[in-house]
Amino acid sequence: MHRVVALALPSVVAFDLSVVAQIFGHVDEREHYSFVVCAERAGPVCSTTGFGIEAPAGLDALAQADTLVVPGFGPLDDPSDAVLDALRAAAARGTRIASVCVGAFALAAAGLLDGRGATTHWEHAEEFRTRFPAVRLNPDVLYVDEGQVLTSAGITAGIDLCLHLYRLDRGAAAAAEVARRMVVAFHRPGGQAQFSHRPLPEPGAGLVRTCDWAVAELHRPLSVHHLARHAAMAPRTFARLFRAETNMTPMRWLNLQRVLEAQRLLEATDLAVDEIARRCGLGTAVSLRAQLARHAGTTPSAYRAAFRSSG
Incomplete structure (x- = not known):
């Protein structure tokens, strides 16, 4: 049983969190994955869209994670020292760590992206570069796989990244079934461009x-x-x-x-x-x-x- 933990920081982007839940927490996946949402402290977490989310677990849940995913959040201030220490400890244990959209700001603040390639939403690329110059940012791709640490661009690129993680765990055919269930593209490679303000x-x-x-x-x-x-x-x-x-x-x-x-x-x-x-x-x-x-x-x-x- 592969344990996936989503860390909901205030104010969490509800869509980013729901992507992780839909892929790893779906009822069809309960033979393969356990899924839990955690926060700095168990309890309600506000979202960027105005409604609250209940996190049943605190940071202790990260100690049991095989995969840790940090959805986007806002404003993009550095998380608390407790959160940053928990992220560093998870990385030191060898936990696979991923971010969706601007969740990359949390990983970068913890130093987990220093010297690595990474991506985030194109709108926040300049702020990211200014704050984290040690990260090799590529805002023109859907996701970046650096082995233990992976990052994705905005919104639907989180689906691509999570399907990529699923494909690594369970193979291409099983990932295709999940994509079919979600009615999304089976495979968009990480190197594909973000579709931002430029029309096709x-x-x-x-x-x-x-x-x-x-x-x-x-x-x-x-x-x-x-x-x-x-x-x-x-x-x-x-x-x-x-x-x-x-x-x-x-x-x-x-x-x-x-x-x-x-x-x-x-x-x-x-x-x-x-x-x-x-x-x-x-x-x-x-x-x-x-x-x-x-x-x-x-x-x-x-x-x-x-x-x-x-x-």
Whole structure:
């Protein structure tokens, strides 16, 4: 049983907290996760949206956490010394620690992000940089995974981060089921751009259709020219618009989709690694092993052993 604790600081952003609860505290997850909301002291916690939230536990709950998530809060003053000490103690124990949106300000105030990459809501990026210059802030992505410590951007990026955590715990197929239950995108990579004040380019819907087509054609040796032809664009125009919308190149995105499909097939089928590599367009078992090691830090056989039952 993996223990997830959400630390609600005053005034907690209710949406951020509800994302963590919906993924790890849902009734369907009670065989896999225990979930509790804690505060500096057990009892009511105000929210940024005007209603109170009851936290049944105090900071002692952090000592039992396998994963600790800090939702956004406001104003963005440093938390109390008691909270900061509890965060540092959790990190020293090896607890996996994540923040949603401006929850990153609490992690940074505790020194947990010093020397690490991190993100937060783009609106507060300049304030964050000024207050925490030792953090390598990247406000242009959805989330940053630094191993033990992870941070996400604003609002719905918290969903992406929590699904990423779930995927690390239980595999791609199980995470896809949670995404389906929540009616959200199965996988938006952390490197994808935050959609802030900049409107999406007009051809955005065309790019979505091309992405859907590419996922259905992963067994083929696709190139930027193939994708651009499907979108009825010049290759350079397609690549520029694709990067503007996703913050990654078309080929990097395509390679990630191939790895995700390989993970799904390892979980859900008994196909040989060579056949999975062929179906995903990765070519050979050697290439699949290299890509899986890069993206998931494991081998096909180890991944299958870990997640086959979940799938």
